[in-house]
Amino acid sequence: MTSYSWAPGFVAGDRPRIVTSRFEFEDSFTLERYLATGGYAGLRAAIARPAAEVHEEVRSSTLLGRGGAGFPAGVKWGLTPEGVFPRYLVVNGDESEPGTYKDRLLMERDPHQLIEGCLIACYAAGLSRCFLYIRGEMALAQERMATALNDAYAAGYIGKNILGSDFSVDIVLHWGAGAYVVGEETALIESLEGNRGMPRLKPPYFPAAIGLYGKPTIVNNVETLSNLPWIATNGAAAYTAIGTESSPGTRMVAVSGHVKRPGVYEIVNGTTTFRDLLYGEEFCQGIRDDNELKAFVPGGGSAPWFLPDQLDLPFEGRLVGAAGSMLGSGAIMVMDSTTDIPAAALTLTRFYAHESCGKCVPCREGGTWLMRILERVVEGQGTTEDLDLLLEVGGSICPGSMPHAASAELGLEATPFPYRMTTICFVGPSAYVPVHSAITLFPSEFAERVAPARVRTRIPVTAVGSAQ
Amino acid sequence: MARFNDANLTTAHEIIARYPRPKSALIPLLHLAQEQNGYVTDEAMRQIAELVGVTPAEVLGTGSFYEMFRFEPTGRYLINICGTMSCALMGARELLHAAERSLGIHAGGTTPDGLFTLHQAECQAACTEAPCLQVNYRYRFKMTPEGVEQLIDDLRAGKLDDEIPPHGTLARVRQHIPSDRAVGAVDPDDVVGPPAWIPVTVEGAGS
Numbered sequence: 026m027t028s029y030s031w032a033p034g035f036v037a038g039d040r041p042r043i044v045t046s047r048f049e050f051e052d053s054f055t056l057e058r059y060l061a062t063g064g065y066a067g068l069r070a071a072i073a074r075p076a077a078e079v080h081e082e083v084r085s086s087t088l089l090g091r092g093g094a095g096f097p098a099g100v101k102w103g104l105t106p107e108g109v110f111p112r113y114l115v116v117n118g119d120e121s122e123p124g125t126y127k128d129r130l131l132m133e134r135d136p137h138q139l140i141e142g143c144l145i146a147c148y149a150a151g152l153s154r155c156f157l158y159i160r161g162e163m164a165l166a167q168e169r170m171a172t173a174l175n176d177a178y179a180a181g182y183i184g185k186n187i188l189g190s191d192f193s194v195d196i197v198l199h200w201g202a203g204a205y206v207v208g209e210e211t212a213l214i215e216s217l218e219g220n221r222g223m224p225r226l227k228p229p230y231f232p233a234a235i236g237l238y239g240k241p242t243i244v245n246n247v248e249t250l251s252n253l254p255w256i257a258t259n260g261a262a263a264y265t266a267i268g269t270e271s272s273p274g275t276r277m278v279a280v281s282g283h284v285k286r287p288g289v290y291e292i293v294n295g296t297t298t299f300r301d302l303l304y305g306e307e308f309c310q311g312i313r314d315d316n317e318l319k320a321f322v323p324g325g326g327s328a329p330w331f332l333p334d335q336l337d338l339p340f341e342g343r344l345v346g347a348a349g350s351m352l353g354s355g356a357i358m359v360m361d362s363t364t365d366i367p368a369a370a371l372t373l374t375r376f377y378a379h380e381s382c383g384k385c386v387p388c389r390e391g392g393t394w395l396m397r398i399l400e401r402v403v404e405g406q407g408t409t410e411d412l413d414l415l416l417e418v419g420g421s422i423c424p425g426s427m428p429h430a431a432s433a434e435l436g437l438e439a440t441p442f443p444y445r446m447t448t449i450c451f452v453g454p455s456a457y458v459p460v461h462s463a464i465t466l467f468p469s470e471f472a473e474r475v476a477p478a479r480v481r482t483r484i485p486v487t488a489v490g491s492a493q
Numbered sequence: 494m495a496r497f498n499d500a501n502l503t504t505a506h507e508i509i510a511r512y513p514r515p516k517s518a519l520i521p522l523l524h525l526a527q528e529q530n531g532y533v534t535d536e537a538m539r540q541i542a543e544l545v546g547v548t549p550a551e552v553l554g555t556g557s558f559y560e561m562f563r564f565e566p567t568g569r570y571l572i573n574i575c576g577t578m579s580c581a582l583m584g585a586r587e588l589l590h591a592a593e594r595s596l597g598i599h600a601g602g603t604t605p606d607g608l609f610t611l612h613q614a615e616c617q618a619a620c621t622e623a624p625c626l627q628v629n630y631r632y633r634f635k636m637t638p639e640g641v642e643q644l645i646d647d648l649r650a651g652k653l654d655d656e657i658p659p660h661g662t663l664a665r666v667r668q669h670i671p672s673d674r675a676v677g678a679v680d681p682d683d684v685v686g687p688p689a690w691i692p693v694t695v696e697g698a699g700s
Binding site: 033034072075076108110111120121122123124125126128129148151153154160161162163164165167168171172174175178179181183184185190191192193194195197198199200201202203204205216217218219220221222238239240279280281282283287288289322326356358360364368369372373375376379380382 | 514547562573576577578579581582583627629663666669670671673674676678679681685686687691
């Protein structure tokens with residue numbers, strides 16, 4: 026249980042470490058330290074074997090994608106159509122889900138681990154060029170990655186005939202310019218092609234089949250790839266020995282908000298419970314000022330909210346899905362009893378409304394409507410009709426039943442994840458999720474806030490302010 | 494004077510050569526232009542269009558999608574104060590008010606001396622260190638209203654110039670791919686067959 030001044034936010038503990046094993050060293054980002062701590066051993070081990078074997082090793086490790094969807098990486102690599110080349114690797118380092126940060130730390134603190142992960146992925150899946158897309162606002166991560174790439178090229182780990190083998194690949198550093206939606210993989214590809222970052226329709230644009238420049242493309246998250254050097258060095262069996270069968274290994278989780286010790290923790294996957302994380306001595310040590318817990322967001326800003334009722338769930342995708350939410354990008358945001366729930370929901374809805382790319386009407390229009398109506402409610406100008414209107418507008422983005430948590434107090438049973446959606450990507454639904462969670466789980470906070478509907482008080486939402 | 498200087502033009506050509514299709518270099522080149530001039534000028538967009546083989550309107554079309562590109566003169570220091578959930582829960586609004594008071598401008602504005610531009614920004618991926626802000630994309634964690642005032646004084650006095658370059662400069666280290674190590678970018682339509690380390694199957698198609 027230690028923090029390091031050179032890794033603000035990260036808290037080490039007495040637990041298995043896979044991706045943060047070098048964070049204790051101040052110079053963990055240098056090639057010298059990386060090599061002195063077993064660096065590039067995974068790459069050497071990988072290229073000594075046939076590519077198909079390395080792919081199989083990763084498949085049997087059941088390494089789950091860490092970007093949000095949790096799809097197994099080894100299976101994803103196998104989705105490229107047979108015999109179609111070139112194939113590309115695009116690294117998703119555009120981390121911007123509210124509450125989330127782990128990729129930034131991994132890039133700042135251990136850039137060579139990510140590079141080695143990229144190389145192993147390229148080798149195993151026959152990917153001949155790698156583009157490392159880093160969020161534009163992360164200046165330090167870009168500097169660290171650029172330095173590491175330059176050093177790794179000079180030392181012969183990247184480029185032509187890597188370590189004297191017939192394996193050759195370039196890694197190109199690319200950086201974004203501020204657009205949340207670009208974290209969606211098809212939008213990321215559009216952006217990498219020099220276009221506005223708008224998601225593509227799936228089907229037919231599944232990146233593994235039709236991706237960058239229309240060629241098969243694997244898009245993997247930074248944390249996912251950062252696990253590969255360890256797996257290549259220690260083997261899939263050692264990896265699956267940590268965590269649970271459905272969720273092996275470890276995960277980076279950021280816990281923020283009203284806890285005593287917010288932090289980024291590498292936890293054992295699948296077994297650690299939310300109660301451990303929020304109250305455990307090793308983790309957040311309880312709610313600030315010993316207040317009561319009111320609610321928490323379990324998986325990044327897009328995830329439906331949980332109540333204290335759900336504290337004993339483990340951090341495991343299927344169980345959390347059945348309970349009405351998702352693990353997403355591994356970010357928990359905690360609200361204590363002093364929290365103004367409608368105002369808290371507004372901070373998230375405003376985010377997603379702001380980040381809509383404008384391609385799908387339900388998101389472009391609906392997100393802004395949700396934001397405006399909620400603003401009115403938060404400011405005390407709303408009526409009971411507004412609450413119905415919020416659900417009606419949300420229903421045009423997510424028709425049918427919405428996932429939500431169970432509440433003993435309200436007599437609510439859980440509705441499992443996921444929702445249905447009328448948009449191409451998750452930005453639109455994500456604007457509605459906090460509104461729906463807040464109204465469903467805290468109806469009285471809204472009821473107190475609004476006046477009874479008056480006759481003909483349906484105020485046109487467009488009358489308030491401009492489109493921005 | 495808004496076109497790339499010689500050094501940046503060389504850098505621009507290097508960047509373009511890394512991509513199988515030149516238009517992919519569009520966003521990196523817009524950053525390069527913003528680094529040179531503090532914002533993206535019309536002249537820069539015309540030159541980028543020539544360099545990557547699209548129209549200037551396409552350059553603006555792409556560039557205007559992304560928040561970080563500024564198309565008008567911007568303060569030497571761009572202060573982005575996060576207002577998303579974790580920071581909002583921990584007092585982001587007070588930071589914004591302190592900055593507005595101290596600078597005498599509202600969020601979205603630039604001070605008359607051209608030193609500061611202030612924005613309310615969205616999640617900056619430092620949620621456990623809330624409330625946080627960035628100056629030219631350099632972090633300040635766990636800020637207080639007093640800390641914001643001090644920061645503005647220090648910036649105005651030039652005390653942080655070593656750490657915080659002028660607006661437009663992101664990474665101060667650039668990637669450099671040595672020519673003797675580079676595999677090189679190939680037009681995707683010119684690629685036939687699998688890469689060298691993937692065995693060719695009986696049908697000759699690769700696995």
